[in-house]
Amino acid sequence: MASVKVCALDDLPVNEAVRVIIDEVPIAVVRDAADAVYAIGDTCTHGDVSLSEGFVEDETLECWAHGSKFSLVTGAALTLPAFEPVPVYEVTMIDGDVYIDPSVVIPY
Numbered sequence: 001m002a003s004v005k006v007c008a009l010d011d012l013p014v015n016e017a018v019r020v021i022i023d024e025v026p027i028a029v030v031r032d033a034a035d036a037v038y039a040i041g042d043t044c045t046h047g048d049v050s051l052s053e054g055f056v057e058d059e060t061l062e063c064w065a066h067g068s069k070f071s072l073v074t075g076a077a078l079t080l081p082a083f084e085p086v087p088v089y090e091v092t093m094i095d096g097d098v099y100i101d102p103s104v105v106i107p108y
């Protein structure tokens, strides 16, 4: 599958996560204050919880249920109780629009 246009960069709130589903893959999309955009798997690896309902802080997304923080850069679970990483997806910016390819998982 190729990259899919998700939205315009300006449609994304800063330092908040937005849940999108592309080809049945739930993805948490985050725009930081420097306009970098990250896309990581939206399902916490500790439970069936949507990470996009959590909190963005310093390039991490914190699960609201039990507080595990996931790196927006690598997908790593940085704090317990989660310890398995979430996938990280490729984000491409074209003419101010955000594209994500859910079939391309960036290896870390």
Ligand code: FES
Pocket (backbone or CB within 6 Å): 044, 045, 046, 047, 048, 049, 063, 064, 065, 066, 067, 068, 080, 081, 082
């Ligand atoms: S469900 Fe996310 S940390 Fe427990």
